[in-house]
Amino acid sequence: GDSVTQMEGPVTLSEEAFLTINCTYTATGYPSLFWYVQYPGEGLQLLLKATKADDKGSNKGFEATYRKETTSFHLEKGSVQVSDSAVYFCALSLRGSNYKLTFGKGTLLTVNP
Amino acid sequence: NAGVTQTPKFQVLKTGQSMTLQCAQDMNHEYMSWYRQDPGMGLRLIHYSVGAGITDQGEVPNGYNVSRSTTEDFPLRLLSAAPSQTSVYFCASSSGQREVATIYFGEGSWLTVV
Numbered sequence: 001g002d003s004v005t006q007m008e009g010p011v012t013l014s015e016e017a018f019l020t021i022n023c024t025y026t027a028t029g030y031p032s033l034f035w036y037v038q039y040p041g042e043g044l045q046l047l048l049k050a051t052k053a054d055d056k057g058s059n060k061g062f063e064a065t066y067r068k069e070t071t072s073f074h075l076e077k078g079s080v081q082v083s084d085s086a087v088y089f090c091a092l093s094l095r096g097s098n099y100k101l102t103f104g105k106g107t108l109l110t111v112n113p
Numbered sequence: 114n115a116g117v118t119q120t121p122k123f124q125v126l127k128t129g130q131s132m133t134l135q136c137a138q139d140m141n142h143e144y145m146s147w148y149r150q151d152p153g154m155g156l157r158l159i160h161y162s163v164g165a166g167i168t169d170q171g172e173v174p175n176g177y178n179v180s181r182s183t184t185e186d187f188p189l190r191l192l193s194a195a196p197s198q199t200s201v202y203f204c205a206s207s208s209g210q211r212e213v214a215t216i217y218f219g220e221g222s223w224l225t226v227v
Contacts, residue, residue: 004155036218043203043220044156089155098207098214099144099163100171103155 002027006090006104021075023090031092033073038087080111115139119219126194126226134189136204143209145187149200194226
């Protein structure tokens with residue numbers, strides 16, 4: 001079946017450090033890939049997405065590139081801020097199955113000033 | 114900009130009680146779904162619907178019931194609450210008109226069963 005494996009946390013960084021959260025996937029079809037973010041006490045917000053190989057999703061300084069050859073969608077940010085502290089989820093959905101997301105377990109990021 | 118609205122946000126239940134989590138969306142989305150979030154487990158799909166009158170089971174459907182009488186609403190019923198159902202529940206919706214569509218989430222419902 002479909003699955004998403006993401007880097008286990010928690011991850012603790014100092015402000016302005018470089019962030020990478022690894023995400024790899026297994027899919028039975030052609031997936032679209034997503035990163036969602038959950039700030040403390042809040043729901044999930046879509047951070048960025050990519051729908052085909054070599055696409056780069058970007059938002060709020062975060063980037064991720066859809067790598068079909070390595071089945072990966074790693075999240076990166078060049079300089080994190082305290083306000084980026086949150087749980088980050090990598091997820092996939094299959095074309096024609098927009099009712100279902102398969103999630104990774106989430107990575108807790110804490111950024112210290 | 115209501116989007117996906119869930120109620121209640123917090124609820125405490127006693128074991129054996131029943132309750133309904135409400136979910137409504139105003140984006141005219143065909144697809145709606147319910148997830149639960151547990152520590153270290155990510156989000157798991159409970160039930161989903163691809164249109165009014167059509168529902169199906171997800172990964173963890175036991176102990177839950179759903180119906181979809183209108184496009185807008187997709188309530189989740191706990192038939193006889195158990196402590197294992199203590200979780201955060203998220204409702205989601207997306208368009209069925211596109212091959213690839215963004216899935217939008219509600220703000221979550223924190224449920225504790227004692």
